Amino acid sequence: MSVRKVRYYVFLKDVLALSVTAFGGPQAFLAMLLERMVKNRAYISEDELWELNALCNILPGPSSTQLISAIGFRVGGPNLAYLALFVWILPATLLMTATAVLIQFLQENTPGALGFARFIQPMAIGFIIFAAQKTISKMVKSTEAMILMLISAFVSFFYSSPYIFPVMLVLGGLSTSIKYKNQPKAEEDKSLEIKWANFYLWGGVLILAAVAGAITNYQPILLFENFYRNGSLIFGGGQVLVPYLYTEFVDFKHFLSSEEFLTGYAISQGIPGPTFSISSYVGALSMREFGLTGFLVGGLVSAAGIFLPGIFLIFFVIRFWDQLKLYRPVRAALEGINAVSCGMLIAAAYLLFEPLEANALHIFFILGTYSLLQFSKISSPMIILAGIGLGILANYLGL
Structure with a gap:
């Protein structure tokens, strides 16, 4: 060798x-x-x-x-x-697909089985609030960005259609790109050379999936298109993905209940690997009506859909990034895109809390989870395991 x-x-x-x-x-x-x-x-x-x-x-x-x-x-x-890419995503994809199978099995065979998750559902909101606070502190650094973030949060809350998100991202980027003169000048290379192959691949797969889904109405193709579109639009990491998935698959299409979604999101915080693996859980449950094969196909198709667009785009941009980043409008647009993403994250925290009963116990676990993440060195998996343990104990004691 x-x-x-x-x-x-x-x-x-x-x-x-x-x-x-x-x-x-x-x-x-x-x-x-x-x-x-x-x-x-x-x-x-x-x-x-x-x-x-x-x-x-x-x-x-x-x-x-x-x-x-x-x-x-x-x-x-x-x-x-x-x-x-394959080696990195496979363990988390399989774990979250298996989680979906387990959750469905428990719900079918043991009434009230999700009682073990009674505390990790509000804990999931604590994770979202913590992620929002960290993301906002990094990405929102001007009055204009703060205003964009608040507008985005307002629109995301009252008009929670998955089709409004890309429009807001584009408008946010355009609104700050006009301030490009505030960016420090750089020696712009006028001979910018772009190899378009991976961009065409990204766009071609997006269009082909949309057309094939519309013509065939075949569930795996529709799932792939849904996740591929989301993976093409998510700025800001896995925490920003949550409002997209919740809106599309819980509010809009009703493939999952709020309880199932929160349970899966919380568990995803306790496993290694990419946080986008929550997509495999959502995709697997979206195809539960087709049995075990549906779970496996849904989990794998969703993983392919969510991860591929980002890979096509990084391969496209990495070849000319050193030249592109010198252009001030490009750098200026990022401020608006990031601010809009933060607004979506704020709306997500509230939309996820809304289905829960607003009692003192849920608020205690939300604030307690946030406090542990913010002020202690206890790892996310340990916090999730503790929440599951408390849920099992409460079920056993009949509380």
Whole structure:
């Protein structure tokens, strides 16, 4: 075996190790990448890691998955990058699909079985509030951005159609791009060379999926299109995905109950790997009427739909990013896009709370979860396990 092939094998082995140990959200994930990919293996330099991380954070899609794939692209080109994508998402995809099967089995065979999740449902809202606070502190830094965020929250709350979200993102970006003169000047390279192949691939799959879904009305194709569209529009990471999925699959299509959605979201916070894996849970339950095959197809199709667009886009942009980021309107538009995403996150926290009974116990668990995340070093998986344990104990005691 050649030295190059050995290096590729070791890289994929490292990705697999990360996929089953990366607990704790984006900050912990980046620390693990820095330790394993930069300091131990020297696949890329530390400066390259931060540059790629910044690029992934300003593109739509799952940033952690894009970052893993971008490193794979730098190490071994597109083939290794696609293999890295598969290895990274597979464990979480299978775990969340299995979770959907378990939740459905418990609901069918044990009345009141979701009692074990009675506390992790309000805890899920605590996670959302914590994510919103962290995201807003990073992304909203001007009066204009604050106003855009509040408008976005208002519109997202009162007009919770999945079709309004992309319109708001585009308008938000346009509204701040006109302030490009406030951005520091850079030496713009007029000979910007763009290779459009991956962009055409991204757009072609989007159009083909939409047309095929409309013609066939075949559930797996419709699911793929739903998640591919969402994966093409999500700025700001997995927490911003939540309002999209909740609106489309709970409010709009009624494929899941609010209780099922909150349970799955909370459990997704306690497993390693990409946070976008909640999509596999939602997709699997959306096809529950087709039995075990439906669960598996739904979980895998949803994973493909949510992860592929971000990968196509990172492969498209990474080739000319160093030139593109010099253009001030591009940098200025990001402020509005991020502000709109934050507004959607605020609306999500309220929309997820609305179906719960507004009692002191739920408020205690929401605030308690937020406080543990904000002021303690207890990991997310441990918080979720504690919530499940309390739910099981309360059920056992008949409380």
